[in-house]
Amino acid sequence: MANSSLLLQLIILLLSSLSSAKTSTKNHPLPPPLTTDYYAKSCPRFHQVVQTIVVPKQSTTPTTAAATLRLFFHDCMVGGCDASVLIASNAYNKAERDMDINESLAGDGFDIVTRVKMALEIECPGVVSCSDVLAITTRDLILQIGGPHYEIKFGRRDGLESKATNVEGKLGRSNMTMNDIIRLFESHKYSVREMVALMGGGHTIGFAHCKEFQSRLFGPKPDPSVHPKLLERLKAMCANSSSDPTVSAFLDPISPGNFDNLIFKNLLNGLGVLGTDQAMASDPRTRPFVEEYARDQVLFFRDFARAMEKTSVYQVKTGNQGEVRRRCDAFNNHPKGGKSA
Ligand code: HEM
Structure with a gap:
């Protein structure tokens, strides 16, 4: 008898915890995951447009692939793959790209993203995020120089913050010890x-x-x-x-x-x-x-x-987080350069 009442109590406890879990998901719905066919309806020629820009740029400017891969990595490690590294500084905000470690990011990476984004804005305005542009451009460039294919999912949203101070401690430096580097990568x-x-x-x-x-x-x-x-x-x-x-x-x-x-x-x-x-x-x-x-x-x-x-997919923003930027180097509605510190 004592056993069956204990069992009943346990079942009630389990059911109530399940229902509270359900309510909390309803109050704070999980952001939707990225998908491979995210632009199938909203921008069906998305990938073709990317390729029309990427292929000739790499052929004429072979430094593009390395510049873009480094840009992508430096973006993703600081607050996730949200194109925050592309934001330009202004009088009110020193952005990520002006942190010393990012000052050597080569111009060809920024240039290819700008060009692809401009072409996509003509094809399907306001639809494709800068973070998706950077992710697919990097993948395609690696393939073009003989590297492996990997799957890219889409639906990233662009970040609303880019601060030089956020970069500290997130990226490797050439004077680090192997201990530091392993610890850094472990932290990611x-x-x-x-x-x-x-x-x-x-x-x-x-x-x-x-x-x-x-x-x-x-x-x-x-x-x-x-x-x-x-x-x-x-x-x-x-x-x-x-x-x-x-x-x-x-x-x-x-x-x-x-x-x-x-x-x-x-x-x-x-x-x-x-x-x-x-x-x-x-x-x-x-x-x-x-x-x-x-x-x-x-x-x-x-x-x-x-x-x-x-x-x-590292710390990406999706759903109603962030925004789809109109141009990759500026937030849509934050003339002062993003959230204040
Ligand atoms: C602790 C780890 C790392 C350190 C210390 C490091 C350091 C550096 C340094 C010092 C440079 C030369 C920058 C310059 O003088 O302009 C460089 C270039 C580069 N890094 Fe790394 N890096 C690391 C990890 C990575 C990772 C994980 C990736 C990509 C997956 C990456 C991609 C690149 C690329 C593509 C370049 C050449 C950029 C260009 O030619 O424009 N690095 N890295």
């Missing part, structure tokens, strides 16, 4: 395996300015992990970088324009340009993945694609 919910795939994929293309790696080259004792030939080449290249700070080197000195796994082979041979990349080949937590990816490009592509898919 990436495993070490995903981290290695992303960093390798990011740095198998593109450039770095001398200031990001010259501490490895000069001084009484250059970094012994730099291959002597590369050391010689980088030293010659960066000798006058104080008078010309724009001097930069390919992050993957062997196949800079192709998306491939050579970056990992390079790292095993001391051919990493950034100290943080080279450290992946020596740290026992990351080296096994560097070795695996150097051996097996298919595996690297699979892991990179999965990690990019994960990145592309």
Whole structure:
């Protein structure tokens, strides 16, 4: 008898907790998820329009893919993939893109997003968000330079805030230790395996300015992990970088324009340009993945694609959160540059 009354009490408790869970979902409905066919009705030629801009831009300006991939990553890690990095500063607001780490984001990334957005505004005005434009443009550019395909879902909304101060502590710096980097990626919910795939994929293309790696080259004792030939080449290249700070080197000195796994082979041979990349080949937590990816490009592509898919939905805004911006560098209705601090 005592047992059956206990059971009854338990059932009542369970039912009441279920009904309160239901009410709270009703009061605060979950934002809708992203979907692959989000623009099927509202902008059916969406992807064709993107391609008409992306393909010729990358062919004529091969630096576009790397610029856009870095832009996308720097956007997603700060408050989610919401195009907040694209907002321009004004008299009232110093935006994310004017934080020191973002000042080296190359103009081609911003340029391609502006062009795609303008073409889409002609095709279907006010429909496609800047954050969706950045996500699909990045994916298509990676494919165009030989990288893997991954699925992009749509329906991201553009953020209503962009503050330089939000960037601190969210992105990696070239003077970090491997401990710092692992902790940073952990804070964004990436495993070490995903981290290695992303960093390798990011740095198998593109450039770095001398200031990001010259501490490895000069001084009484250059970094012994730099291959002597590369050391010689980088030293010659960066000798006058104080008078010309724009001097930069390919992050993957062997196949800079192709998306491939050579970056990992390079790292095993001391051919990493950034100290943080080279450290992946020596740290026992990351080296096994560097070795695996150097051996097996298919595996690297699979892991990179999965990690990019994960990145592309990181802390996204959907439904009635945020807005669809009319132009990517300004909020629609916030002349003062977004929420105040
Ligand atoms: C702790 C991790 C990371 C550090 C310390 C780091 C650091 C850097 C640095 C110092 C540069 C050179 C910037 C310049 O001098 O202009 C760079 C370039 C680049 N990074 Fe990273 N990065 C990291 C992770 C990533 C990830 C995860 C991605 C993408 C998935 C990525 C994509 C890129 C790309 C594509 C470039 C070349 C940009 C261009 O050529 O315009 N990085 N990174």
